[in-house]
Amino acid sequence: MRMVDLIEKKRDGGELSKEEIDFIIQGYTKGTIPDYQMSAFAMAVFFRDMTADERANLTMAMVNSGETIDLSAIEGIKVDKHSTGGVGDTTTLVLAPLVAALDIPVAKMSGRGLGHTGGTIDKLESIKGFNVEVTKDKFIDLVNRDKIAVIGQTGNLTPADKKLYALRDVTGTVNSIPLIASSIMSKKIAAGADAIVLDVKTGSGAFMKTEEDAYKLAHTMVSIGNSVGRKTIAVISDMSQPLGFAVGNAIEVKEAIDTLKGVGPKDLTELVLTLGSHMVCLAGKAESEEEARKKLLEVIKSGKAIEKLKLFIKNQGGDASVVDNPDKLPQANYKIDVPAKKSGFVSEIVADEIGTAAMLLGAGRATKEDTIDLAVGIMLRKKVGDKIKKGEPLVTLHSNREEVEEVISKIYNNIIISDKAETPKLIHGVVVK
Ligand code: URA
Ligand code: CA
Numbered sequence: 001m002r003m004v005d006l007i008e009k010k011r012d013g014g015e016l017s018k019e020e021i022d023f024i025i026q027g028y029t030k031g032t033i034p035d036y037q038m039s040a041f042a043m044a045v046f047f048r049d050m051t052a053d054e055r056a057n058l059t060m061a062m063v064n065s066g067e068t069i070d071l072s073a074i075e076g077i078k079v080d081k082h083s084t085g086g087v088g089d090t091t092t093l094v095l096a097p098l099v100a101a102l103d104i105p106v107a108k109m110s111g112r113g114l115g116h117t118g119g120t121i122d123k124l125e126s127i128k129g130f131n132v133e134v135t136k137d138k139f140i141d142l143v144n145r146d147k148i149a150v151i152g153q154t155g156n157l158t159p160a161d162k163k164l165y166a167l168r169d170v171t172g173t174v175n176s177i178p179l180i181a182s183s184i185m186s187k188k189i190a191a192g193a194d195a196i197v198l199d200v201k202t203g204s205g206a207f208m209k210t211e212e213d214a215y216k217l218a219h220t221m222v223s224i225g226n227s228v229g230r231k232t233i234a235v236i237s238d239m240s241q242p243l244g245f246a247v248g249n250a251i252e253v254k255e256a257i258d259t260l261k262g263v264g265p266k267d268l269t270e271l272v273l274t275l276g277s278h279m280v281c282l283a284g285k286a287e288s289e290e291e292a293r294k295k296l297l298e299v300i301k302s303g304k305a306i307e308k309l310k311l312f313i314k315n316q317g318g319d320a321s322v323v324d325n326p327d328k329l330p331q332a333n334y335k336i337d338v339p340a341k342k343s344g345f346v347s348e349i350v351a352d353e354i355g356t357a358a359m360l361l362g363a364g365r366a367t368k369e370d371t372i373d374l375a376v377g378i379m380l381r382k383k384v385g386d387k388i389k390k391g392e393p394l395v396t397l398h399s400n401r402e403e404v405e406e407v408i409s410k411i412y413n414n415i416i417i418s419d420k421a422e423t424p425k426l427i428h429g430v431v432v433k
Contacts, residue, residue: 003027003037010044018057025061029160035167042164042173050178055220056227058178062186065160069109071192073140076105079279080193082184084217087205087355088242088380092120093256094264094272095279097308100148101299104283107143108150109191113364113372121152126250126330126374130318148312157190180207181220188230195231195282197275198222202428203240205351211236211428218431226433233278236428237271241349241384244268248363248377250329251398257323260309262300267383267426273297274427330375332398337381338411343390346382347421353414354378357407361399376400378411385423 001023006016016024024041027033050058071078079099083089092110100106110132113119124130132152134142142149161183168174188196198221201207202214218234225232244265246255258264259272277292286292299305310320322328358364362373379396382388394415397404 003033003041007037007040007044010041010048013048015051016054016057018053021054021057022061022064025058025065025160028163029065038164038167039171039173042168042171042176042179045178046173046176052223052227055178055182056224059182059185059189059224060228062158062160062164062182063190066156066158066190068157068190069136069155069192071107071140071194074105074107074143076103077194077283078105078107078192079195079197079282080108080188080191081197081199081275081279082188083199084184084201084207086201086239086243087351087358088244088247088252089201089239090123090244090246090252090256090259090268091199091272091275093123093253094259094268095276096148096150097260097312098272098276098296098299098305099279099283100146100312101304101308102280102285102295103147104280104285105143106148106150107139107192109153110150111153120150122372122374123249123252123256124150124316124318126253127313127318127322128328130313131316134316142315146308146311146315148308149316150312158186161186175207177213177217177220181217181224185221185224185232189225189228193230196225196233197278197282198232198234199271199275200234200236200431201239202236203238203351203424204353205242205355206239214428215431219433222431222433231282233282234431235271235274235278236431237274238267238424238426238428239351240424242351242354242380243271245380245383246377247354247358247380248361248398249372249374250331251377251379253322253329254326257306257309257326260300260306265383270426278430332373332375332377332400334397334399334402336397336399336404337393338395338397338408339391340388340394340417341390341412342417343388344417344419345421346384346386346388346394346415347418348414348416349380349384350414353410354380357410357414360407360410361397361404373400383423385421388417 110120200218208214222232246252277289280292313320361376363377381393
């Protein structure tokens with residue numbers, strides 16, 4: 001087989017066989033296929049798309065390009081959740097203990113944040129002592145005993161995806177649905193998931209800016225998952241404004257704690273209950289979404305969910321007393337209110353720009369090597385649709401420096417006040433095939 005022939009075949013709209021796709025991915029991982037040929041191939045896929053079989057074969061070729069995690073030693077159906085990236089998205093921190101409180105195993109591998117989206121691992125590390133570098137044996141023991149553990153990315157998972165994603169980033173081929181879908185699904189499958197709940201974001205803060213593209217991506221991922229034997233469901237959710245009020249690390253942990261106590265932001269709570277009920281159903285612990293939701297609400301009310309969070313923190317070396325005393329989380333030196341310049345209704349909070357503003361305060365990384373300040377971030381004081389009076393705080397900045405002019409001007413440019421506004425729809429739909 002020659003790579004040039006396969007590039008031409010895709011360029012001319014042909015369909016590649018499983019053997020041909022394996023040849024490309026294996027060759028690229030080993031280095032026998034150079035970046036320039038892989039770039040041409042990615043561009044051909046960008047313009048020609050892939051058939052359902054090609055997408056599934058590409059996904060599995062990437063899964064098989066490296067190690068995979070074997071979770072078969074954990075009893076029960078392992079349901080993983082993946083969000084396509086958002087701003088202030090604290091769902092994993094809430095969902096993991098919430099679902100585990102119903103005796104559903106949560107064996108999660110999470111990443112650090114890059115750019116304007118935050119990572120679960122960074123958030124967890126704002127709890128003193130919390131350790132994500134757990135050995136594989138301990139990880140499995142913890143999940144079998146207490147149903148929950150979260151580790152950082154370990155091992156050589158999906159090396160083909162790592163290499164290809166970096167190449168796509170500099171060749172104008174990131175925004176291709178078959179490439180995004182196979183990239184995300186290969187990582188979930190390599191991490192050992194039996195079933196997958198996807199949270200596909202749509203809006204200014206998301207990869208998929210339009211609802212139409214979000215649906216396309218969701219259908220593609222659901223179809224890949226189901227065709228390779230992983231039951232997959234996708235929820236399309238709003239990311240036109242940040243989720244909840246907090247955008248940062250420690251302040252998002254506080255928000256997650258509140259939500260598990262039943263006093264969290266409305267939108268975050270609703271998204272968690274929606275995603276959670278699908279997870280409960282896929283895990284076989286409820287017959288219907290309504291039943292699952294009822295069970296989730298029960299463990300919040302009874303305190304089981306918050307107790308599970310404490311146990312989870314303690315098991316991984318963290319200071320669980322932060323749950324009862326969130327003031328023990330890292331605190332910023334300055335809390336600076338940014339007042340509204342006029343009265344009206346908040347009509348827009350541009351999610352990705354708010355994420356960038358939080359990054360400017362030090363809450364996020366511009367490059368992989370950056371260190372982040374866990375204490376800082378942005379607390380929204382109003383959400384889209386809320387009424388506001390001139391002089392009332394729009395946001396409160398949690399900052400470790402007094403000089404925040406640049407951040408304040410970003411806030412004013414990206415939170416719009418109008419004469420009228422409506423609360424946006426949070427859940428756009430659910431995709432099951
Ligand atoms: N996230 C991924 O992991 N891969 C993509 O291609 C895009 C977003
Ligand atoms: Ca939030």
